[in-house]
Amino acid sequence: MSLKHSLFHALAIKHQDEIYEYARYLLRNASDAEDVAQEVLLRAWSKMGTFNILSARSWIKRTTHNACIDLIRKREATTNKEYPLESIEQKPESADGPEKQAETQELQAYLHEVIEQLPDNLRNVFVLHELQGHNHRQISKILQIPVNTSKTHLMRARQQLRSQLKAFEPAHEK
Amino acid sequence: MKSNLSDRVIDKAIRVAYGEAHFWERMQVARWAKDDTRILLLIEEHRQVAEMIRAMDRYKLEDDAFRNRILHSIEKENANKKRPFLIASGLAGFATIVVLALLLPSKIKVEETHPYSRLEIEAATDQVMQALNLVSYAVNDTRDLVQNDIVEQRIGSTLQKSSQSINEHLLN
Known part of the structure; x- marks a missing residue:
């Protein structure tokens, strides 16, 4: 595995949930948030080496924010479709009744x-x-x-x- | 009736509730709260909200499925990156063929200004050689005829007869 692959792998593991969570709140839709997370990570992959890895988190978050805004604008331009709130994932069984x-x-x-x-x-x-x-x-x-x-x-x-x-x-x- | 709490007081109370306030800020808010129980209530309510947020289920990706999607996309993107090189080399090859196709006919045309092909020239050369051989044979044959037949037999014998008859006349 090349250095680029290793760095990207570490970056993706570290930030993928944060990207998804942020996109999820901005877009209010799970599959769109997943698409944005994918897009952001692919951008990160293609831009590896062009941004400072130490400030990767801010770069990633800014890119996520922009990708969400782009998607919202596209969404507004094409449809008036309402994106229903998805049900929250089931919580594991607990000791409570x-x-x-x-x-x-x-x-x-x-x-x-x-x-x-x-x-x-x-x-x-x-x-x-x-x-x-x-x-x-x-x-x-x-x-x-x-x-x-x-x-x-x-x-x-x-x-x-x-x-x-x-x-x-x-x-x-x- | 008490006036509304100022933004500054609310902000500091919220910071205390969320555990973000410095020591001096906490002291200041505690002093204010002594005189105004609304501040205490505000802190308590925000503290509960902060706890709920901290305990909240977080949105997470389905790790494996997502990672596979990413890896697949990266492979696809890498293949797409290679595609322009393939297209470029294909185009370069095509351009070379076109250039050669344009240049070669003009060269061939130069060669074609010669009226005969190589095979025709070779055939003609053979024919010339054969003709020359025939001429040479004829010349040799003629030379032999002149040397052996005409010079030796006809002219030679006549001269010999003439000289014999001259000798006979002289002797007699």
Whole structure:
């Protein structure tokens, strides 16, 4: 295996889930997110050696963001198709009773839904910071926004999330 | 009635709830919370949200299937990268053939300005040689005839007879 192959392999293993997760929240669709993840990794493969491997994470995230935006624009231009929210993967059996499990699953699904329904600018910052662990300086580079804007968006996203989750009631309690 | 909490206070309270605040920020928020229980409530609510997010199931790819797709795509892309070279070499070969096809007929034309082909020239050479051989044979034959028959027998014997008759006249 060549050095290029080895580096790419390491890069793909390390970042593929992050790329997919970010794309999934931006696109709100599993198969599109998978396509974007594939496209980003292929771009990474063809650009290997042209970008700094030490700042690969930011490069990858920026490329993912752009690929998602391109896809959203294409989607808007071609159809008015609604992309339904996919059901969240089944959680493995736990020691909790079935009622508790159902409630947890419901809350998980609701949480994903709430994040996905955040306004684009707030959601991008929230996912990058909260789920993917980027700091505001990195987010500012990835999204090309000022650091303070990133901070404000994060605060607003958190506030929206809190008020949305306060309204959550499990189905069986309604 | 208390006024709404300022953005600065809310921001710091949220940072405390998410565990991002520095020591001094935490002290400051604790001091504010003593005077305003809404801050305590805010911190508690955000703390719960933060816990939910941390415990949230994460979107993940189906590892093997995705990796196979990537590997397949890379192989395809590599093959596509090689294709232009194949096309280029094919085109180069085609161009060479075209150039040769354009150049060679003009060379052949130069050679074709000669009225006879190589085979015709060789055949003609053979015929000439045969003709020369015939002439040479005829000349040799004629020479022999002159030397042996005409000079020796006819002229020679006549001269001999003449000289004999002259001798006889002289002797007599």
